[in-house]
Amino acid sequence: MEFLAAIFQQFAEILLPLIRAPIISVICTVLALLAGVLGYIYGPYWGVRKVPGPPAIPFLGHLPLLAKYGPDVFSILAKRYGPIFRFHMGRQPLVIVADPELCREVGIKKFKDIPNRSIPSPIAASPLHQKGLFFTRDSRWSTMRNTILSVYQPSHLAKLVPMMQEFIDSATDNLDDKKDFTFSDLSLKLATDVIGQAAFGVNFGLSNSVNKMNNQHDDNEVQQFINQHIYSTTQLKMDLSGSFSIILGLLVPVLQEPFRQIIKRIPGTMDWKADRINKNLSSRLDGIVGKRMEEKDRGSKDFLSLILSARESDTLSKNIFTPDYVSAVTYEHLLAGSATTSFTLSTIIYLVAGHPEVEKKLLEEIDTFGPHDQMPTPPDLQFKFPYLNQVIKEAMRFYTVSPLVARETSTQVNIGGYNLPKVHITLNFIFFFLFWT
Numbered sequence: 001m002e003f004l005a006a007i008f009q010q011f012a013e014i015l016l017p018l019i020r021a022p023i024i025s026v027i028c029t030v031l032a033l034l035a036g037v038l039g040y041i042y043g044p045y046w047g048v049r050k051v052p053g054p055p056a057i058p059f060l061g062h063l064p065l066l067a068k069y070g071p072d073v074f075s076i077l078a079k080r081y082g083p084i085f086r087f088h089m090g091r092q093p094l095v096i097v098a099d100p101e102l103c104r105e106v107g108i109k110k111f112k113d114i115p116n117r118s119i120p121s122p123i124a125a126s127p128l129h130q131k132g133l134f135f136t137r138d139s140r141w142s143t144m145r146n147t148i149l150s151v152y153q154p155s156h157l158a159k160l161v162p163m164m165q166e167f168i169d170s171a172t173d174n175l176d177d178k179k180d181f182t183f184s185d186l187s188l189k190l191a192t193d194v195i196g197q198a199a200f201g202v203n204f205g206l207s208n209s210v211n212k213m214n215n216q217h218d219d220n221e222v223q224q225f226i227n228q229h230i231y232s233t234t235q236l237k238m239d240l241s242g243s244f245s246i247i248l249g250l251l252v253p254v255l256q257e258p259f260r261q262i263i264k265r266i267p268g269t270m271d272w273k274a275d276r277i278n279k280n281l282s283s284r285l286d287g288i289v290g291k292r293m294e295e296k297d298r299g300s301k302d303f304l305s306l307i308l309s310a311r312e313s314d315t316l317s318k319n320i321f322t323p324d325y326v327s328a329v330t331y332e333h334l335l336a337g338s339a340t341t342s343f344t345l346s347t348i349i350y351l352v353a354g355h356p357e358v359e360k361k362l363l364e365e366i367d368t369f370g371p372h373d374q375m376p377t378p379p380d381l382q383f384k385f386p387y388l389n390q391v392i393k394e395a396m397r398f399y400t401v402s403p404l405v406a407r408e409t410s411t412q413v414n415i416g417g418y419n420l421p422k423v424h425i426t427l428n429f430i431f432f433f434l435f436w437t
Contacts, residue, residue: 044093047421051095053077053086061088071403074098084416095420102416106407113413116141118406118423131328134336143320144329151306158378160198165375167193171207183349188342192334195341199333200288201302245271285327293323304330340401347399348392362391 045056054077056062065073066089074096077085083099097103106114116137130136133144171190175181189206196204245260264275292304307330311321321329352359365387369376376384408423 044091045088048086048093048095048418051084051086051418051420052081053088054081056088059091061090061092063090074404084418095415095418097415099416106415107405110413110415113411114407114409116408116410118408131325132332133329134332136325140320143317144325147307147310147314147317147321148329151303151310154378156306160194161378161381162375163197164194167197167207184342184346187345188338191341191345192338195334195337197302199303199330201292201304202288281331282324282327285331286323289323289327289330303333343399343401344392344396348395351395351398352391358391361387 042058054062054065057064062073065077069076074087075098077087077096078098083102084095084097087094087096097106117135133141133148136144167190171186171193186207193204193207196202245256245263248255248259260271263269264271266272289304289308293308304326307321307326311317311326352362365385369380369384409420411422413420
């Protein structure tokens with residue numbers, strides 16, 4: 001018995017360490033996984049934990065509040081938590097700055113610490129957006145911006161006034177003969193026509209009272225391009241209700257792009273529609289830019305011509321403004337200007353129509369300028385219509401086109417007494433700045 005006991009003891013001394021090792025390894029693995037999951041969930045929160053805000057639900061963040069209140073949620077939280085607070089868009093923490101002076105500090109005084117715009121999930125995979133001026137980053141953005149600013153000379157802008165007047169006259173020719181029409185549709189077509197001519201040098205002919213296209217261009221090609229542009233601007237829902245990959249990106253960002261690549265191959269999904277629209281628009285834009293680049297005497301009639309001329313005269317600009325970037329920044333004018341201009345015009349008409357005293361005073365100022373066929377010069381528009389200027393600004397205050405501007409910190413920065421961390425890809429910090437009225 002003693003011999004057997006001695007053998008068993010020897011086996012136990014050999015086996016117990018072998019048993020303990022896997023157990024310890026399993027425990028360490030489980031603890032490491034648990035730490036990783038907790039770090040993934042609470043890592044983004046930790047960087048902005050001192051900024052006030054409502055309790056956040058893991059993974060969902062404050063999306064239930066957004067679903068409940070819609071865009072008004074930011075105004076509600078600003079009243080409750082003050083001019084700076086945090087809002088978790090799923091796993092992504094946002095720091096909302098809701099005070100004009102703090103916005104000025106972010107956008108001007110500390111611009112070098114917060115230089116780049118953040119690309120929202122709905123358009124993150126679109127080359128048309130990634131390569132435009134809004135979302136280009138760092139030194140490339142600086143070079144692009146400086147080149148574009150040189151294009152916007154007052155003398156060139158002044159030349160656009162007669163062109164704008166022609167489109168307005170064409171769009172309003174037969175309005176008296178129509179009983180009812182949707183003004184927002186007319187204003188969108190008018191804005192698209194003006195910007196199309198100013199940006200591409202193409203007369204889309206959407207606002208023409210007889211709706212005839214310019215004979216110098218292929219009617220079907222232009223119409224298809226515009227239909228896709230209007231669809232992408234007004235109908236394509238690229239928000240929380242439109243794309244599964246976007247929702248997944250808010251909850252688990254690392255999975256967004258792989259799932260987008262899969263879902264965009266499934267006909268009928270919003271990712272599939274968005275991918276088709278982006279490819280078609282890119283192809284048509286590349287065609288427009290390619291034809292214009294081949295022209296020897298393109299002059300300075302539109303933004304695209306001016307950019308191409310600047311590109312050819314400057315080696316640095318040529319390296320920065322590759323054809324795909326030229327396409328993106330030109331289309332950006334159409335995308336950023338048409339719907340926003342249409343919205344502003346529509347809200348002005350809506351508000352003025354509800355205030356007869358404002359309408360009367362506004363018409364008196366316009367009528368006293370001169371005969372109806374007298375075209376105002378740029379200085380006239382700047383100095384001789386003060387009440388019109390006030391009306392436009394008040395309408396924009398009531399109904400802001402884009403109340404949120406997203407930027408990313410390039411280093412740790414103090415805003416409103418709170419230290420905000422440097423943006424990190426894995427944590428995906430995004431900072432929105434809201435001009436609060």
